Amino acid sequence: MNTGGKPGTVPYTVPIGPVHPALKEPVMFTFKMNGEVVESVDFAPGQTHRGIEWMGMRRNPVQIVHLTDRICGICGVSHSLAFARAVEQIMGIDVPARADYVRTIVAELERIQSHLLWAGVAVHELGFDSLFYLAWRVREESMDVIEYITGNRVNYGIVQIGGVRRDITEEQYPRIKRCLTYYRDLQDKLFHLFMNDASIRMRCRDHGVLSREEAIKLCVVGPTARASGVKMDVRVDYPYSAYGDMEIEPVMPDAILGETRGDVYDRIVVRLVEIGQSVEIIQQCLDHMPDGPVMWESKYPKLLSACKKAAGEAVGRHEAPRGEVLHYVRMDGQEAPATWKVKGSSYSNLISWPVMLKGEQIADIPIIVASIDPCLSCTDRVAVIRGGRREVMTKEELTRLSIEKTRRLKG
Amino acid sequence: MTVQILRPEEIVERFRGAFGENVLEAIVKERKEGARKNPATNIWIRLKQEYLKPGIQTLIEISFPHLSVIAGSDLGEEVELVYIFSLYYGVRHGEYMVSIAVRLPKSDLRIPTISDLIPGAVFTEREKQEMLGVEVVGIPDPRRLFLPEDFPEGVYPWRKDETGIPDSMIKNLWQVKRPKERAAPPVEAKEKKGGVQE
Numbered sequence: 001m002n003t004g005g006k007p008g009t010v011p012y013t014v015p016i017g018p019v020h021p022a023l024k025e026p027v028m029f030t031f032k033m034n035g036e037v038v039e040s041v042d043f044a045p046g047q048t049h050r051g052i053e054w055m056g057m058r059r060n061p062v063q064i065v066h067l068t069d070r071i072c073g074i075c076g077v078s079h080s081l082a083f084a085r086a087v088e089q090i091m092g093i094d095v096p097a098r099a100d101y102v103r104t105i106v107a108e109l110e111r112i113q114s115h116l117l118w119a120g121v122a123v124h125e126l127g128f129d130s131l132f133y134l135a136w137r138v139r140e141e142s143m144d145v146i147e148y149i150t151g152n153r154v155n156y157g158i159v160q161i162g163g164v165r166r167d168i169t170e171e172q173y174p175r176i177k178r179c180l181t182y183y184r185d186l187q188d189k190l191f192h193l194f195m196n197d198a199s200i201r202m203r204c205r206d207h208g209v210l211s212r213e214e215a216i217k218l219c220v221v222g223p224t225a226r227a228s229g230v231k232m233d234v235r236v237d238y239p240y241s242a243y244g245d246m247e248i249e250p251v252m253p254d255a256i257l258g259e260t261r262g263d264v265y266d267r268i269v270v271r272l273v274e275i276g277q278s279v280e281i282i283q284q285c286l287d288h289m290p291d292g293p294v295m296w297e298s299k300y301p302k303l304l305s306a307c308k309k310a311a312g313e314a315v316g317r318h319e320a321p322r323g324e325v326l327h328y329v330r331m332d333g334q335e336a337p338a339t340w341k342v343k344g345s346s347y348s349n350l351i352s353w354p355v356m357l358k359g360e361q362i363a364d365i366p367i368i369v370a371s372i373d374p375c376l377s378c379t380d381r382v383a384v385i386r387g388g389r390r391e392v393m394t395k396e397e398l399t400r401l402s403i404e405k406t407r408r409l410k411g
Numbered sequence: 412m413t414v415q416i417l418r419p420e421e422i423v424e425r426f427r428g429a430f431g432e433n434v435l436e437a438i439v440k441e442r443k444e445g446a447r448k449n450p451a452t453n454i455w456i457r458l459k460q461e462y463l464k465p466g467i468q469t470l471i472e473i474s475f476p477h478l479s480v481i482a483g484s485d486l487g488e489e490v491e492l493v494y495i496f497s498l499y500y501g502v503r504h505g506e507y508m509v510s511i512a513v514r515l516p517k518s519d520l521r522i523p524t525i526s527d528l529i530p531g532a533v534f535t536e537r538e539k540q541e542m543l544g545v546e547v548v549g550i551p552d553p554r555r556l557f558l559p560e561d562f563p564e565g566v567y568p569w570r571k572d573e574t575g576i577p578d579s580m581i582k583n584l585w586q587v588k589r590p591k592e593r594a595a596p597p598v599e600a601k602e603k604k605g606g607v608q609e
Binding site for chain 1: 453508559
C-alpha cells in the first residue's frame with residue numbers, strides 16, 4: 001500500500017488497517033496527520049471482496065435468497081428481504097399480507113439487536129466498558145426472540161421468494177410481547193445512561209460533524225443521514241411490506257434534543273430512540289396481524305418454475321438498521337438473474353468518513369469511524385510511520401489512546 | 412425544500428417535454444404491499460446515452476434526488492447503466508424510485524461523470540469502472556474500489572463476454588481436496604460401504 005509522503009515530514013502518514021481475521025469487512029485507512037490532528041483521510045474498502053454478486057448471477061433466485069442471508073452477519077434479514085422484494089416485483093406476484101407482517105417483525109427485531117450491538121461497541125471505543133457489557137447483555141433478549149421465531153440467531157433463513165418460511169403462531173405472541181415489555185422497561189434507563197453521561201457527552205458532542213448539505217450531497221443513508229437532519233427513512237417514505245400500514249415517523253434529533261448538530265452524539269440519540277420505535281412497530285404488527293398463508297406458493301418446484309419464467313427488472317429496497325439496502329435485479333427468463341446488484345447501507349455511508357474525520361484528533365478516530373455503524377471495525381492494526389521508523393500499533397493501542405482521552409477529559 | 416410535488420406522470424411529462432424522442436422508454440409502475448396496499452411508485456426512464464447528464468440535471472431541478480447506486484448489465488452488444496435515485500424523500504409515502512438508464516455500445520464505453528452534480532456518485536462510478544470496464548470520463552478519483560490491487564487488468568467481473576472472469580480464475584470448492592499437510596481429523600474415517608464412491 002502506497003502511503004505517500006516523505007518519511008519524517010509533516011503531515012505524517014498513518015495507515016490503519018487493512019485486515020484482521022475477526023472482522024467481516026476490513027478497510028484500509030491512510031491518515032495524513034499534523035501532530036494529533038487529522039488533515040486528510042483516504043480509505044480503500046474491499047480488502048476481502050467476495051464476488052457475491054458474481055456468484056449470484058450463476059444461481060437461481062431461491063438459492064440466492066440463502067446467499068443474501070450471508071452477505072452480512074448482522075443485517076441477516078435486510079438483504080434477503082430486499083432481494084426477495086425485487087424478484088417478487090419481476091414475477092408480478094403478491095406476497096400474502098401475513099408474510100409481510102412476519103417480515104416486518106423480524107426486520108424490526110434485527111434493528112433492535114443491531115442498534116444495541118452498535119451502542120455497546122461505541123461506548124467500548126470510549127472506554128466505558130461497564131455500559132458496553134450492559135448493552136450487549138440486554139441485546140441477548142432480542143437475539144433469543146429472533147431465534148425463537150426463525151430458529152437461528154444469525155443467518156435467519158426466514159425470507160423466501162413469495163413469503164416467509166415460518167409463520168408466527170398465536171402461541172408465540174406472549175413470548176414476543178414479553179420481549180417488548182422488557183425493552184420498554186429498559187428504555188428510560190438506557191437513554192439516561194447513554195445521554196446523561198458526562199464523558200460520553202464530552203467525547204461525542206461536536207465531534208465527527210456531518211452537515212445536512214454534505215449528507216445530502218454525499219448521499220448518505222439511515223441513522224447517519226437522519227442525525228444530520230436529512231428526513232429520510234425508506235420505511236416511512238416508500239411504503240413496503242407492513243410498513244405502509246404503520247403509524248411511524250422518521251426519528252430526528254431535533255425532535256428529541258431540540259436541535260440538530262450532525263455529530264456523533266446525534267447519531268447515538270437517533271439509534272437509541274429507534275430501538276423504542278422498533279418496539280412500537282412490532283407491537284402494531286402483533287395487534288393487526290392478518291390471517292392467511294405466509295407463502296405465495298409453498299411447493300418449491302412450482303416456485304422455481306415461476307422464477308424461471310420471470311423477465312424484467314426491479315428494485316427492492318429496505319431500511320436496514322444502518323440505512324437503505326437496495327437490490328437491483330434483472331431477469332430474462334433464464335434460471336439465474338442476468339444482473340444482480342447489491343447496495344448495502346455502508347456502501348453509501350463510508351464516503352462520509354473523510355468529511356467527519358477532518359480536523360479531529362487521532363484518539364477520536366475510533367468513535368467517529370464507529371459512529372456511522374460501518375459493517376467493519378477498522379482500527380484493529382495501526383502502523384505509524386515516524387521518521388522512517390515503522391511502529392505497529394495494535395487495535396488495543398488505538399482503543400487505549402481513546403480511553404486515555406476520556407480519562408484526561410474527566411480530569 | 413420542495414415547492415411543489417409532481418405526480419409520477421408529470422415527471423415523465425417533464426422528461427418527454429425536455430428530451431422528446433430521446434426518451435426511449437418511460438414507465439410508471441406501482442407496487443402495493445401490506446394489508447392496506449399502499450402504493451409505492453417506481454419510475455423507469457431510459458434515455459439516449461448523450462442525454463444522461465441533462466436528464467439528471469432535470470431531476471435535480473425537480474428536487475435534489477438521493478442517488479442510491481448505479482447498476483450495470485452486460486446486454487451482449489451494449490452495456491446498460493441504471494442510475495437509481497429516490498426523489499421526494501422525507502414525505503410520508505411520497506417517495507418515488509426513479510431510475511435513469513442509458514445504454515453504451517461496447518465499441519465506445521465512455522460516460523461522463525455525474526460527480527460534479529452529485530458528489531456522492533464517485534464511489535459507485537469507481538465500481539462501474541472496475542466491474543464493467545466502463546470509462547467514466549472526468550471522474551475525480553479513478554482508482555479501483557473493491558477489486559484487489561493484484562487483480563489482472565482488462566478483466567471485468569460483471570461482463571459476460573471474453574473480458575469476464577475466465578475459467579482459470581474460478582476455484583470450485585468441491586474440487587478442492589483436503590490439504591495434505593494438515594493433521595489428521597480427530598475422528599476416524601467411517602468404514603466405506605460397498606458402492607459408495609470415494
